[in-house]
Amino acid sequence: MRKTRFGTIAAMAAIGAMALTSCGGSGNEADGDKIRIGIKFDQPGLGFKDGDNYTGFDVDVAKYVANELGYPEDKIEFVSAPSANRETMLQNNQVDMIFATYSITDERNKVIDFAGPYFVAGQDLLVASDSDIDGPEALNGKNLCSVTGSTSAQKVKDKYAEGTNLQELPGYAECVTQMSGGTIDAVTTDDIILAGLAAQPAYKGKFKVVGKPFSEEKYGVGLPDGTDKCKAINEAITKMIDSGDWQKALDKNTEGTGYTPNSKTNPPKLADTCA
Known part of the structure; x- marks a missing residue:
């Protein structure tokens, strides 16, 4: 040991x-x-x-x-x-x-x-507060951002919306900055990561997590x-x-992002996972 x-x-x-x-x-x-x-x-x-x-x-x-x-x-x-x-x-x-x-x-x-x-x-989407994007299927013709090397955005294109335009940037903060400027329609990664980004003082009230996770x-x-x-x-x-x-x-x-984690899985119920 x-x-x-x-x-x-x-x-x-x-x-x-x-x-x-x-x-x-x-x-x-x-x-x-x-x-x-x-x-x-x-x-x-x-x-x-x-x-x-x-x-x-x-x-x-x-x-x-x-x-x-x-x-x-x-x-x-x-x-x-x-x-x-x-x-x-x-x-x-x-x-x-x-x-x-x-x-x-x-x-x-x-x-x-x-x-x-x-x-x-769960993988989810971050969008502008007034956006009508309500899930990955709504991203055809839209600009979707994720970080370089991530498979998150490609998963959306492959499984949900083939017509999605993918944009890769070095970090999620850059994605959110671009979305703030109007050149990006949505950002995708794990929901809690998106909520943390949206909770930053500079962005409070500007973005929301869609709240329809499509992974675990x-x-x-x-x-x-x-x-x-x-x-x-x-x-x-x-x-x-x-x-x-x-x-x-x-x-x-x-706080301030409207994010609520999946109540079926959170808080997690810990099984006997220790060997």
Whole structure:
């Protein structure tokens, strides 16, 4: 089983931890140690770095889970986890866990472990608030934007509207800027990513998520293969959901977009997914 840094306390630190416990401190906190959590740094509403501040739904869930594992906010080190690097970062012990719109798939499960899911997203459309586009079938003759290398826009063209005009840009923020200028009719990716973009102060009230998802993506917590922390993380996620803090975090990060996640899949009901 791969060793992880979860709960690791050096011998000298253990003495301090015992002293804290005897004085009423938390016996779970790893004194003097930090936990490294991979997030996106460039996804508003989910994982976003602004100076020394980290915001977004993924970040809020990560902070809650870390605290339940004994790592308060000042013990967390957030690390940028680009999509293409996530498995490698876990395999090379660069991070302890990853919250970064990380879809659980059988292929990824061959090399890493997952806890969760903590959210179930679906591919959807972001359009202008006054747009009459009500789903992917309405995109014939329209300009649809997604990021370079993504399969989201092509999926719409292949399955729903062959006459869609595809536009690829380096990032979703660029897509939304173009839509604000009127050259793009819709943007497509996971619904919660779209809601996070639309919730930005510069765009509030200008865009809406259509609300008819046409795929299902289970966002999990990426973990090193063989970890023993999956069950504890699932328990923390369940506690966050049951306490109402999960809903508060979601509302805070999607406010003003009209976005409501699929009630059939959210909040997610965690099965015994831990091996």
